[in-house]
Amino acid sequence: MRCAFARSQDPADPLAGLTVGELDPEAPAGWVAVTVRAASLNHHDLWSLRGVGLPADRLPMILGTDAAGVLDDGTEVVVHAVIPSEGWYGEETLDPRRTLLSERYPGTLAERVWVPARNVVAKDPALSWAEAACLPTAYLTAYRMLFDAAGLRPGQTVLVQGAGGGVATAAILLGRAAGLRVWCTSRTEARRARALELGAHDAFETGARLPEQVDAVMETVGEATWSHSLRSLRPGGTVAVAGATSGAMPPADLSRVFFRSLRVAGTTMGTREQLVAVQQMLVATGVRPVVDSVVPLDGVRGALARMADGDVTGKIVVEPGI
Numbered sequence: 133m134r135c136a137f138a139r140s141q142d143p144a145d146p147l148a149g150l151t152v153g154e155l156d157p158e159a160p161a162g163w164v165a166v167t168v169r170a171a172s173l174n175h176h177d178l179w180s181l182r183g184v185g186l187p188a189d190r191l192p193m194i195l196g197t198d199a200a201g202v203l204d205d206g207t208e209v210v211v212h213a214v215i216p217s218e219g220w221y222g223e224e225t226l227d228p229r230r231t232l233l234s235e236r237y238p239g240t241l242a243e244r245v246w247v248p249a250r251n252v253v254a255k256d257p258a259l260s261w262a263e264a265a266c267l268p269t270a271y272l273t274a275y276r277m278l279f280d281a282a283g284l285r286p287g288q289t290v291l292v293q294g295a296g297g298g299v300a301t302a303a304i305l306l307g308r309a310a311g312l313r314v315w316c317t318s319r320t321e322a323r324r325a326r327a328l329e330l331g332a333h334d335a336f337e338t339g340a341r342l343p344e345q346v347d348a349v350m351e352t353v354g355e356a357t358w359s360h361s362l363r364s365l366r367p368g369g370t371v372a373v374a375g376a377t378s379g380a381m382p383p384a385d386l387s388r389v390f391f392r393s394l395r396v397a398g399t400t401m402g403t404r405e406q407l408v409a410v411q412q413m414l415v416a417t418g419v420r421p422v423v424d425s426v427v428p429l430d431g432v433r434g435a436l437a438r439m440a441d442g443d444v445t446g447k448i449v450v451e452p453g454i
């Protein structure tokens with residue numbers, strides 16, 4: 133089948149190892165097949181091509197963690213990308229041996245993908261294929277950061293770092309819909325303006341001093357914004373961290389963390405129940421994911437190049453059928 137896969141890895145030139153071509157992986161016994169109608173790109177795909185989180189001995193590996201599609205019996209589904217290990221019965225995100233699609237098992241940037249039967253949820257017809265394909269990674273992660281890791285409540289103020297990103301735009305939309313005061317930062321004037329259109333109450337240059345300190349910060353940028361995130365929190369506030377695009381080893385600033393009773397809450401993806409909940413939230417509020425563009429499988433290279441350049445607002449969707 134046609135798919136986009138990592139053939140080799142290069143930390144400096146991730147696109148060098150990308151191939152769009154034919155690969156026919158073996159379907160794990162007992163898993164269900166999903167014919168992919170739409171998948172979406174994530175920074176995760178670039179990490180895999182750089183050799184982060186995907187051991188070289190698992191190559192070639194089909195990329196992609198997000199998909200919406202159709203089971204062989206015609207049921208329309210959204211794929212849950214967190215695959216627990218054999219025999220794990222607790223929360224799947226806390227399984228130390230869990231993997232995401234494309235880390236051990238073939239990913240979603242393909243005509244077909246296979247998952248355990250528990251790893252699909254019914255797709256709500258209110259969402260388009262492209263919109264539904266944005267949910268399993270970026271929207272699930274943002275939902276969990278806001279309402280679980282940071283425990284935000286209506287009326288509180290949240291700062292979203294790096295407003296243009298897939299997770300960040302999700303956090304802006306979901307935070308606004310949940311009655312939060314939403315502030316964000318971005319490196320570019322255009323993405324700050326777009327964030328305001330999406331519902332952010334205010335948008336600041338990266339690193340700018342805020343009018344007041346906030347209840348929580350949504351952090352996926354990492355080194356470039358970490359010290360600003362800690363400085364921006366009120367005493368007792370929480371930084372929910374799910375990513376480190378610009379680097380993962382910033383100064384910890386521990387004295388600020390303990391003197392001001394800050395909480396650092398790490399989180400990855402979310403549970404199947406939270407995937408159902410974020411879809412319900414979109415349906416109930418009328419909020420829809422921000423789709424930057426829709427491309428065919430042959431467009432994956434150009435789309436990932438844009439993502440590597442930080443030149444995307446929202447999600448790039450891949451539709452294998454176009």
Ligand SMILES: NC(=O)c1ccc[n+]([C@@H]2O[C@H](COP(=O)([O-])OP(=O)(O)OC[C@H]3O[C@@H](n4cnc5c(N)ncnc54)[C@H](OP(=O)(O)O)[C@@H]3O)[C@@H](O)[C@H]2O)c1
Binds near residue numbers: 173353401
């Ligand atoms: N733990 C999890 O479950 C999970 C889930 C999803 C994503 N992630 C991680 O979260 C991060 C964001 O993912 P994504 O898919 O939303 O990525 P993305 O769409 O590529 O967004 C990255 C954003 O980071 C911002 N940024 C600010 N300063 C930057 C700098 N110096 N270098 C690079 N980027 C900078 C950019 O915002 P501006 O241009 O607006 O400033 C950019 O839009 C990635 O590292 C990803 O691996 C983790």
